[in-house]
Amino acid sequence: MTLSHALSRVVDAIDIETFLLCGSAEEARKIALSMLLGLGFSDADVVSVEMNGPGARVRARTYVHRPGARYGWLGGADGGDVA
Amino acid sequence: MILLVPLDPVHDVGLKMIKRALEEAGHKTVLLPPDMTPSEIIARAEKIRPSHMLVSRTLGYQAEEVLARLADLADAAGIREQTRMIIGGMAVRPELAQELGFDAGFGPGTSPSEVVAFIEGRPAPSAECAHQRAKKDLTAGYTYRFKDESVGRLAEQLADELLIWADERTSPAVERAELRYAALMEGRSVGTDYLALCDEVVRAAYLTGTPPKKTRHLTVDEQRHLGMLGERQYVASRPRSHPAPVLFVQYGTGCPFMDVAHIKAAVAWGADGVVHFDPSWGARTEGLLEGWLTHEEDGSVITPENLRAIRQALEPWVLWQVRAHRGLNTPETVVLAGHAGADLTKINIAYGSLGGGTDPERLAVDGVAAMRWAAKFSMPFDIVTNEELSGVPAGKAFASMLVMAALAKKVGARPILQPLFCNSPEVMIGGYMSDNYVDFNVAKVQVLRDILDAPVWPGAPVGFLTQTEDRVQSSLMTGLHACLAGFLRADAVTIASSDEAYSGGPITAAARTDTLTAVLAAARFFGSCVITPTAEAERFKRLIYSQICDALTAAQKAPSFVQALYDGVFGSRDDGAHPGRNGRGTVRVK
Known part of the structure; x- marks a missing residue:
């Protein structure tokens, strides 16, 4: 399965949730966003970030399919009829 | 007879729960002690000749090799013709069970009743449940009687007054609802009389086919x-x-x-x-x-x-x-x-x-x-x-x-x-x-x-x-x-x-x-x-x-229920409530 085919199965968004060793919530936010951008996702945001002690628990999100878009999971050349 | 095999050094709780459910359903069971070798298990199975062998094992630590060996030994002993072999445990999936040579597999979250249903050849209880689920009437059994008579009296009086007041009036929405209902009953689109009661953006959508901003037709x-x-x-x-x-x-x-x-x-x-x-x-x-x-x-x-x-x-x-x-x-x-x-x-x-x-x-x-x-x-x-x-x-x-x-x-x-x-x-x-x-x-x-x-x-x-x-x-x-x-x-x-x-x-x-x-x-x-x-x-x-x-008493003293809303009886500006302005001046007396 290709990456684009795999992404076509995502109903709406992909969340990446992790714990980052960092000095501040702002730093965690920047790292999380750069991680998503580095993976090739431009529509990125940080849903939650909480800094405590040595680092931050952070959840970053990228929307693969926003409402009103044309969804890969509805079928077509790449997506396949999975819905 | 159903043979229960805890092929795991410590974890046999699930099998014990299943044993109880099976016995309550009238099945005879034999629960083997934990940590027997595959050869010992097959030897017991040859003697008991069970209809089913339920094996529980947490995957990992070479468990797959042990399970595959158990299935191979069962084949070699010729007991598969009368014994269906089933595996359950953490990380078990039906397709994995099949790969390992088992007839079925149950993963985490499986209830004992699901296993009993499988053995008896019935649909899983959850599926039955889904079939049998009925819409619940949330209002069933309620009388709408005011148990507190003094509050009820005030509420009823205000409702009576509001009903009389409202019945003397109409609005564009009230009229549109009538027109919409007629259109739906006749299976047609609404007409120009409806559009005359709409805002320009809605009227334009009907007349030009152009939907409002940030919407599109499928x-x-x-x-x-x-x-x-x-x-x-x-x-x-x-x-x-x-x-x-x-x-x-x-x-x-x-x-x-x-x-x-x-x-x-x-x-x-x-x-x-x-x-x-x-x-x-x-x-x-x-x-x-x-x-x-x-x-x-x-x-x-x-x-x-x-x-x-x-x-x-x-x-x-x-x-x-x-x-x-x-x-x-x-x-x-x-x-x-x-x-x-x-x-x-x-x-x-x-x-x-x-x-x-x-x-x-x-x-x-x-x-x-x-x-x-x-x-x-x-x-x-x-x-x-x-x-x-x-x-x-x-x-x-x-x-x-x-x-x-x-x-x-x-x-x-x-x-x-x-x-x-x-x-x-x-x-x-x-x-x-x-x-x-x-x-x-x-x-x-x-x-x-x-x-x-x-x-x-x-x-x-x-x-x-x-x-x-x-x-x-x-x-x-x-x-x-x-x-x-x-x-x-x-x-x-x-x-x-x-x-x-x-x-x-x-x-x-x-x-x-x-x-x-x-x-x-x-x-x-x-x-x-x-x-x-x-x-x-x-x-x-x-x-x-x-x-x-206090609010009901104050509302009763107000000129009307609607005026009480404007006057903040049911929530004032100080509270944070502000009477809305959308549609102001559009009500008319019939």
């Missing part, structure tokens, strides 16, 4: 796919091991496709009902659109076609609510909802006027008409008191809610009381929940139950303003609030997703499953236990009750 191909997606019905839903109130989730992603995807996921994860959210601009715009429309922002556009598509997508037992409560299309929304087959709607003149932006006079006329339509369609509706979120004290909001309930009863409708179950501004400012999130919510439900024999459906959503952007915290708060509602024997609850506090983008399907998982897990944890509030709950009950009595 293509023909998309319409076809939507139909196919909707037709797919899922039998199995997550079994509910313990009772919980009827669970509603909200949807309104903007797009009917996405809505259907989210609804299917939510229902599979345990939701009993879904609530349609429309765009906020829909409440400020005169007239409703037609066609298959998708919207790029929050809120799914209410059209006959969109509602039909959603209806088609719902499993037969799923309750469906279409909100009509707050805007300039209230009666017509009820007509569309009722015609599309909705089970429930939402109407509250006071909330829509004080927290929803609609002029009180206008919504009073529209609200009464909407209740009459709801009665015509036999569609119960909740009376939501979200004006509390503006800062209105619970007692004032409840006072108008009780007038609405009395009014609904008079027009033959079936109302449901929907108190907020959350950390409202009144609570925060007053410090009422500094110790816990239980006392004030308990007091609210108990006050209502003491006054009126009516269903209670806390919302909306429960736990509002207690949830953070952290999905674990958010889901936990939702689960606990839902269980508190269950403890209070609430008839239903509306729950949020774990994205409740996130405003940076659309709610995701995964976020919806987060909170459903939390609610069912919490329900399992509490079971039929009782949650005991502190003595503060009694103090809050007295506070709320006095607010109700």
